[in-house]
Amino acid sequence: MATFGLIEYGDASPEVRAVYDDIMATRKTDRINNFWKALASHPPTLRRTWESVKEVMRPGALDALTKEMIYLAVSASNGCDYCISSHTASARQHGMTDEMLGELLAVVGMANETNRLADGYQVEIDPAFRAPA
Amino acid sequence: MATFGLIEYGDASPEVRAVYDDIMATRKTDRINNFWKALASHPPTLRRTWESVKEVMRPGALDALTKEMIYLAVSASNGCDYCISSHTASARQHGMTDEMLGELLAVVGMANETNRLADGYQVEIDPAFRAPA
Amino acid sequence: MATFGLIEYGDASPEVRAVYDDIMATRKTDRINNFWKALASHPPTLRRTWESVKEVMRPGALDALTKEMIYLAVSASNGCDYCISSHTASARQHGMTDEMLGELLAVVGMANETNRLADGYQVEIDPAFRAPA
Amino acid sequence: MATFGLIEYGDASPEVRAVYDDIMATRKTDRINNFWKALASHPPTLRRTWESVKEVMRPGALDALTKEMIYLAVSASNGCDYCISSHTASARQHGMTDEMLGELLAVVGMANETNRLADGYQVEIDPAFRAPA
Amino acid sequence: MATFGLIEYGDASPEVRAVYDDIMATRKTDRINNFWKALASHPPTLRRTWESVKEVMRPGALDALTKEMIYLAVSASNGCDYCISSHTASARQHGMTDEMLGELLAVVGMANETNRLADGYQVEIDPAFRAPA
Amino acid sequence: MATFGLIEYGDASPEVRAVYDDIMATRKTDRINNFWKALASHPPTLRRTWESVKEVMRPGALDALTKEMIYLAVSASNGCDYCISSHTASARQHGMTDEMLGELLAVVGMANETNRLADGYQVEIDPAFRAPA
Numbered sequence: 001m002a003t004f005g006l007i008e009y010g011d012a013s014p015e016v017r018a019v020y021d022d023i024m025a026t027r028k029t030d031r032i033n034n035f036w037k038a039l040a041s042h043p044p045t046l047r048r049t050w051e052s053v054k055e056v057m058r059p060g061a062l063d064a065l066t067k068e069m070i071y072l073a074v075s076a077s078n079g080c081d082y083c084i085s086s087h088t089a090s091a092r093q094h095g096m097t098d099e100m101l102g103e104l105l106a107v108v109g110m111a112n113e114t115n116r117l118a119d120g121y122q123v124e125i126d127p128a129f130r131a132p133a
Numbered sequence: 134m135a136t137f138g139l140i141e142y143g144d145a146s147p148e149v150r151a152v153y154d155d156i157m158a159t160r161k162t163d164r165i166n167n168f169w170k171a172l173a174s175h176p177p178t179l180r181r182t183w184e185s186v187k188e189v190m191r192p193g194a195l196d197a198l199t200k201e202m203i204y205l206a207v208s209a210s211n212g213c214d215y216c217i218s219s220h221t222a223s224a225r226q227h228g229m230t231d232e233m234l235g236e237l238l239a240v241v242g243m244a245n246e247t248n249r250l251a252d253g254y255q256v257e258i259d260p261a262f263r264a265p266a
Numbered sequence: 267m268a269t270f271g272l273i274e275y276g277d278a279s280p281e282v283r284a285v286y287d288d289i290m291a292t293r294k295t296d297r298i299n300n301f302w303k304a305l306a307s308h309p310p311t312l313r314r315t316w317e318s319v320k321e322v323m324r325p326g327a328l329d330a331l332t333k334e335m336i337y338l339a340v341s342a343s344n345g346c347d348y349c350i351s352s353h354t355a356s357a358r359q360h361g362m363t364d365e366m367l368g369e370l371l372a373v374v375g376m377a378n379e380t381n382r383l384a385d386g387y388q389v390e391i392d393p394a395f396r397a398p399a
Numbered sequence: 400m401a402t403f404g405l406i407e408y409g410d411a412s413p414e415v416r417a418v419y420d421d422i423m424a425t426r427k428t429d430r431i432n433n434f435w436k437a438l439a440s441h442p443p444t445l446r447r448t449w450e451s452v453k454e455v456m457r458p459g460a461l462d463a464l465t466k467e468m469i470y471l472a473v474s475a476s477n478g479c480d481y482c483i484s485s486h487t488a489s490a491r492q493h494g495m496t497d498e499m500l501g502e503l504l505a506v507v508g509m510a511n512e513t514n515r516l517a518d519g520y521q522v523e524i525d526p527a528f529r530a531p532a
Numbered sequence: 533m534a535t536f537g538l539i540e541y542g543d544a545s546p547e548v549r550a551v552y553d554d555i556m557a558t559r560k561t562d563r564i565n566n567f568w569k570a571l572a573s574h575p576p577t578l579r580r581t582w583e584s585v586k587e588v589m590r591p592g593a594l595d596a597l598t599k600e601m602i603y604l605a606v607s608a609s610n611g612c613d614y615c616i617s618s619h620t621a622s623a624r625q626h627g628m629t630d631e632m633l634g635e636l637l638a639v640v641g642m643a644n645e646t647n648r649l650a651d652g653y654q655v656e657i658d659p660a661f662r663a664p665a
Numbered sequence: 666m667a668t669f670g671l672i673e674y675g676d677a678s679p680e681v682r683a684v685y686d687d688i689m690a691t692r693k694t695d696r697i698n699n700f701w702k703a704l705a706s707h708p709p710t711l712r713r714t715w716e717s718v719k720e721v722m723r724p725g726a727l728d729a730l731t732k733e734m735i736y737l738a739v740s741a742s743n744g745c746d747y748c749i750s751s752h753t754a755s756a757r758q759h760g761m762t763d764e765m766l767g768e769l770l771a772v773v774g775m776a777n778e779t780n781r782l783a784d785g786y787q788v789e790i791d792p793a794f795r796a797p798a
Binding site: 534535536563565566567570571573577581584585588589592593594598599601602603605606607609610612613614615617618619620621629631632634635636638639640642643644645646647649650651652653654655656657658660661662 | 667668669696698699700703704706710714717718721722725726727731732734735736738739740742743745746747748750751753754762764765767768769771772773775776777778779780782783784785786787788789790791793794795
């Protein structure tokens with residue numbers, strides 16, 4: 001059960017409804033995910049988070065699918081159950097196949113292994129990797 | 134200073150040299166990163182890790198650049214200094230531009246923010262996100 | 267199901283009962299949380315952890331509410347479901363309002379975002395932030 | 400060395416200067432931290448992050464000092480060197496004493512210990528901690 | 533529900549069955565854990581992960597029980613529910629007693645506390661701890 | 666530079682000196698690590714942390730070397746530079762060989778990989794791993 005419960009459209013204030021409307025229009029859906037219904041208990045966080053997500057996830061130098069896969073990779077690495085579920089679903093909507101997901105998770109696992117090996121072996125950074133002054 | 138120091142090619146056993154040779158041949162370079170020189174103190178880990186990285190990072194359903202960016206995203210999320218440095222460099226070698234890196238880190242930051250909001254608000258997973266039985 | 271199950275007061279050894287009694291007396295309650303009932307399977311850990319929590323969470327230069335909110339912030343950042351639940355409840359008992367919780371989680375989310383940006387951009391520490399020698 | 404180096408005011412575009420000006424005006428300082436100079440390589444992230452930080456850290460139901468301490472607690476828990484340094488400095492500017500910092504870090508350490516105990520013992524959440532339906 | 537569901541032996545391809553057969557032979561069991569059944573959706577990850585786990589967990593300079601306890605310690609520290617459950621079970625099969633598990637989790641908790649204190653206090657590494665050049 | 670600098674024996678209060686004396690007597694050394702000198706700025710945290718570490722790390726059902734290796738495994742997994750350095754040194758003092766360290770870090774890396782795979786594939790816990798009611 002979410003801390004504050006979930007705020008449905010019918011029970012929402014005009015400020016919250018305006019965000020819900022923008023989410024549904026931007027995503028071309030008539031469904032609001034539980035994440036947003038939970039954040040709606042603190043409208044400034046709902047509005048700011050949605051505005052940021054909308055801006056950050058918009059296609060740019062990286063396309064929408066690549067962005068979704070990076071989001072999922074971070075969420076899998078953090079072990080956030082909700083985020084893994086929701087971004088697996090949205091990456092698939094953007095075209096991620098089963099084979100792509102298999103490879104994505106293989107990279108996430110491998111990166112977590114080598115991150116700990118690099119830290120554990122106390123490896124100093126190669127001069128070649130440092131940015132030029 | 135790495136825990137065991139770094140094992141240079143000239144000081145390496147034949148077993149280690151064979152891995153170094155394969156790294157240089159696969160990556161078309163004559164340089165071995167400190168990470169591998171540090172792992173060389175435990176040859177089974179050097180060999181196994183290199184074989185895994187070579188297999189996982191090979192282009193497949195995801196191209197090499199996308200895989201490098203996912204690797205970098207996880208490393209930035211874990212705060213592994215060495216891995217951030219080395220995979221920023223290698224992602225750039227595979228074609229990541231400054232603008233792409235800017236967007237990648239924006240997604241990483243955003244995912245970490247929303248991961249904590251989803252956990253903190255104790256949001257339950259939407260039925261729509263669950264895999265079909 | 268907790269690894270060892272939960273040890274109820276009636277089934278507890280005198281050593282465990284003494285800790286339970288002190289928890290109930292200190293917190294002015296007649297209920298023992300599952301956390302303590304689970305730790306009771308290893309009485310030295312139960313005793314030491316309770317003594318430490320009691321000392322650390324006692325009002326001092328920081329009041330009890332501020333301490334509870336810091337505890338909750340760390341727990342939300344770590345994604346520990348049990349700790350988020352229990353410290354949301356106890357912070358509320360100490361006076362945290364819904365609005366305060368909304369702002370707390372906004373700070374937690376923001377800190378996680380900027381932590382990853384600082385690491386990902388490999389930002390060097392400003393001389394002004396270093397402690398004087 | 401930051402990935403893209405640091406962009407000084409004199410070298411900044413008008414878009415970046417506008418953010419720098421707002422940071423200095425809001426914080427009543429004439430210094431820009433390295434964090435912002437590093438983010439300036441990707442102006443949308445600079446602008447969005449600053450706008451979010453400004454909104455989130457503004458005094459509200461929680462005062463500015465409490466917010467800074469929560470930020471520092473998360474940063475210490477994440478092991479982000481830059482963020483620990485900078486937010487230790489800014490929390491002190493908002494009035495955090497040495498004694499308060501000592502207690503803050505004690506809570507952070509304790510929360511990390513008990514978070515792992517709760518997870519490691521697989522403790523189920525008490526019904527009393529669940530939000531009412 | 534696992535992302536791809538679980539692939540049972542009867543529904544598995546010959547490639548997957550070969551891994552399942554090797555798992556059951558190596559572990560002297562006729563049961564396949566859900567972890568492997570979930571990975572079976574991406575056979576290269578199933579095969580590579582099993583080969584790595586088999587090699588890494590084989591008794592060597594460290595015996596099998598010590599390795600299982602280190603695995604469990606990392607899993608408890610990461611808060612991975614599945615891994616805590618499965619490695620608590622397998623460490624017990626290798627001889628871990630309740631008392632040993634109690635002490636293991638006490639060390640895990642303590643290490644997490646002092647890790648955050650060391651980072652939070654920004655402690656510089658003692659020269660004596662650095663590896664000789 | 667540690668946040669508060671390091672408090673040397675000669676400059677320490679009687680309360681701090683008593684802890685330093687006990688550390689040196691318990692560990693049969695005449696050197697105090699920087700960690701304790703940094704914590705000395707908050708004497709209650711110095712005392713409580715030392716008392717806890719002394720109790721937890723004392724040989725019991727697990728011997729001192731196994732406890733040190735678990736401590737190091739958690740520290741490598743958390744990426745705590747100070748703790749990796751200091752506990753690599755102390756594990757070696759308790760008899761950890763280079764080969765044992767190599768295997769330890771291999772397990773740490775592997776556990777981090779499989780932790781993320783288990784989370785990323787959303788694997789449900791096998792009924793067999795659940796504790797009996």
